[in-house]
Amino acid sequence: MATKASRSAARIMMAPAVVLLLGWMLVPLIMTLWFSFTKYLPLRGDSIERGLDWVGIANYARFISSSSFWPAVQTTLIMVGGVLLITVVLGILLAMLLDQPMWGQGVVRILVIAPFFVMPTVSALVWKNMLMDPVNGIFAHLWRFFGAEPVAWLQDASLSSIIMIVSWQWLPFATLILLTAIQSLDSEQLEAAEMDGAPVIKRFWYIVLPHLARAITIVILIQTIFLLSIFAEIFVTTGGAFGTRTLTYLIFQRVIDSQNIGLGSAGGVYAIILANVVAIFLMRIVGKNLDA
Amino acid sequence: MGQIQLKQVTKSFGSTEVIPPLDLTIEDGEFTVFVGPSGCGKSTLLRLIAGLEDITTGHIEIDGQDATSVVPAKRGLAMVFQSYALYPHMSVRKNIAFPLRMAKLDQAAIDQKVEAAAAVLNLTDYLDRRPGQLSGGQRQRVAIGRAIVREPSAFLFDEPLSNLDAALRVGMRLEISELHERLKTTMVYVTHDQVEAMTMADKIVVLQAGVIEQVGTPLELYRTPRNIFVAGFIGSPKMNFLTGEEAAKHGAHTVGIRPEHIDVVESGGAWQGTVGVAEHLGSDTFFHIHNTGLAETLTVRAIGDVSLRHGDTIHLSPRVEEFHRFDAAGLRIA
Numbered sequence: 184m185a186t187k188a189s190r191s192a193a194r195i196m197m198a199p200a201v202v203l204l205l206g207w208m209l210v211p212l213i214m215t216l217w218f219s220f221t222k223y224l225p226l227r228g229d230s231i232e233r234g235l236d237w238v239g240i241a242n243y244a245r246f247i248s249s250s251s252f253w254p255a256v257q258t259t260l261i262m263v264g265g266v267l268l269i270t271v272v273l274g275i276l277l278a279m280l281l282d283q284p285m286w287g288q289g290v291v292r293i294l295v296i297a298p299f300f301v302m303p304t305v306s307a308l309v310w311k312n313m314l315m316d317p318v319n320g321i322f323a324h325l326w327r328f329f330g331a332e333p334v335a336w337l338q339d340a341s342l343s344s345i346i347m348i349v350s351w352q353w354l355p356f357a358t359l360i361l362l363t364a365i366q367s368l369d370s371e372q373l374e375a376a377e378m379d380g381a382p383v384i385k386r387f388w389y390i391v392l393p394h395l396a397r398a399i400t401i402v403i404l405i406q407t408i409f410l411l412s413i414f415a416e417i418f419v420t421t422g423g424a425f426g427t428r429t430l431t432y433l434i435f436q437r438v439i440d441s442q443n444i445g446l447g448s449a450g451g452v453y454a455i456i457l458a459n460v461v462a463i464f465l466m467r468i469v470g471k472n473l474d475a
Numbered sequence: 476m477g478q479i480q481l482k483q484v485t486k487s488f489g490s491t492e493v494i495p496p497l498d499l500t501i502e503d504g505e506f507t508v509f510v511g512p513s514g515c516g517k518s519t520l521l522r523l524i525a526g527l528e529d530i531t532t533g534h535i536e537i538d539g540q541d542a543t544s545v546v547p548a549k550r551g552l553a554m555v556f557q558s559y560a561l562y563p564h565m566s567v568r569k570n571i572a573f574p575l576r577m578a579k580l581d582q583a584a585i586d587q588k589v590e591a592a593a594a595v596l597n598l599t600d601y602l603d604r605r606p607g608q609l610s611g612g613q614r615q616r617v618a619i620g621r622a623i624v625r626e627p628s629a630f631l632f633d634e635p636l637s638n639l640d641a642a643l644r645v646g647m648r649l650e651i652s653e654l655h656e657r658l659k660t661t662m663v664y665v666t667h668d669q670v671e672a673m674t675m676a677d678k679i680v681v682l683q684a685g686v687i688e689q690v691g692t693p694l695e696l697y698r699t700p701r702n703i704f705v706a707g708f709i710g711s712p713k714m715n716f717l718t719g720e721e722a723a724k725h726g727a728h729t730v731g732i733r734p735e736h737i738d739v740v741e742s743g744g745a746w747q748g749t750v751g752v753a754e755h756l757g758s759d760t761f762f763h764i765h766n767t768g769l770a771e772t773l774t775v776r777a778i779g780d781v782s783l784r785h786g787d788t789i790h791l792s793p794r795v796e797e798f799h800r801f802d803a804a805g806l807r808i809a
Contacts, residue, residue, distance in 0.1 A: 216697070307748070309659065324647045369558060369560065371557070371558050371560035372560045372561075372562060374527050374547075374554075374556070374558035374560065375554065375556055375561075375562075375621075376562075376573070377527070377528070377547050377548065377578055378525060378547050378548060378554050378574075379546035379548070379573050379574035379625070380574055380577040380578055381548075381573075381577045382548075385577065389562070390562060393562075393564040394563075394564070396564070425573070
């Protein structure tokens with residue numbers, strides 16, 4: 184197989200796929216970078232055919248000096264952090280629960296995974312209209328049943344509500360990965376710890392949790408990538424109002440609502456930087472955890 | 476101290492009874508080996524003693540105290556598992572220190588005990604490594620180290636050598652025996668390997684289907700097996716069993732004779748047959764003999780290298796005084 188001829192043949196045959204993938208990534212990236220340095224307002228008659236005016240870093244300066252920039256970054260980080268915290272903690276608990284032998288295990292496991300199959304738009308709408316509606320929602324009925332004043336979830340606790348919705352969607356993913364990790368734990372290790380005098384909590388802390396470290400890392404990294412770009416859940420619930428405007432949503436508003444493609448592109452580049460900073464930060468923390 | 480007493484202990488999983496009522500006393504300081512074919516309940520019995528499984532009925536007493544419902548950690552026993560069950564994310568030092576940390580000893584005392592255990596087991600150079608960086612034998616020693624530091628009243632070993640290669644197994648066998656000589660602590664050791672049982676034990680407990688077939692010193696079991704099962708299980712190669720005419724001559728339903736108690740003679744001899752496979756080990760030669768008219772194959776051990784080959788006719792002379800006689804129920808006839 185590893186003759187010179189077969190190796191070059193392999194290279195030639197892989198080339199189209201590599202070129203396609205590179206193009207897929209590089210073209211949008213380069214276009215975004217280009218737009219971010221130009222004045223591009225389609226409603227004012229700017230277009231690529233007529234040529235765009237080079238404005239240097241004006242878009243970057245404007246995007247970052249906007250009063251909505253830092254709150255948007257903050258909202259993004261709170262939302263990602265909140266969802267990660269909820270999904271990892273509940274995921275570990277659910278995984279341990281599902282690992283116990285019980286009747287109807289197969290069905291229960293499928294039910295737990297189910298939310299992951301629901302489209303984000305649909306699940307956000309279901310939460311908004313069926314659960315969180317302050318007049319007809321199930322929560323409102325529940326609150327009234329106990330004699331309490333119904334909460335206008337998406338207005339008064341908007342950020343927490345969206346965190347709740349997104350956590351519900353991502354909990355199955357975390358649970359699934361953590362469950363497979365827990366199942367690979369050697370039961371003799373737990374028994375050895377039991378013989379060594381470790382009560383349940385300490386067995387969890389010293390044996391189960393370190394065993395899960397790697398899986399938790401994977402859950403956190405993958406979820407972070409997807410959570411930084413949450414959009415549908417915000418769009419169909421609050422539309423970015425009540426302090427739920429994330430960086431992604433801000434960029435959307437700049438490009439679509441304000442029809443300022445240059446400014447939005449600059450925001451996109453900031454989002455890339457933010458994602459990388461978060462990723463490096465996470466790698467560092469999690470990497471240390473793996474060594475301990 | 477470390478006397479363990481089982482009184483009418485039974486164990487059932489659901490409706491299947493794994494261990495019917497069983498009585499056994501393990502004396503203080505004794506090296507007891509549970510041996511039997513796989514699935515005979517020997518590991519279950521060890522786990523019952525450890526407290527990792529609840530017994531269904533009966534009592535377990537440790538040093539005269541009822542320990543039936545005492546949690547594993549409070550029984551004062553330490554266990555070495557088949558997979559070693561080391562904590563992979565902790566260094567060797569932390570692994571050995573774990574039971575001491577759980578017992579909330581102060582750091583100075585922990586360090587001192589860990590160093591002492593490491594010195595005994597030749598692990599001093601490896602204290603800061605992770606289990607993943609150690610060889611099988613070293614991991615085994617770490618597992619033993621973790622058991623030693625607790626200064627238990629008895630050690631429980633669950634087939635600890637079955638994951639090691641043959642050469643290492645012989646070495647670890649000696650190390651565990653030496654450790655027992657030095658610590659004089661009660662040890663209960665589970666194995667399916669009768670060689671391990673014979674070489675290490677003060678007392679062997681032969682189990683089959685959860686039932687104790689015989690309890691005794693290695694040589695007692697070798698010389699006076701109580702029934703056909705024990706006779707066949709103890710000794711290597713396996714004892715030859717003959718039925719029919721030959722057994723009737725000795726007034727028994729079945730007679731057994733060990734391969735080492737049949738002599739190869741030049742001519743004459745009571746039996747003869749053709750050599751099937753001859754295994755030449757240098758020190759011994761094992762012959763598998765066919766066409767004797769006694770049994771399908773007869774195994775014979777000759778000392779030294781006997782130059783008989785496949786297909787040769789062999790003359791055999793069994794030592795009459797070494798016949799074991801069994802009745803129709805398989806029990807020994809005295």
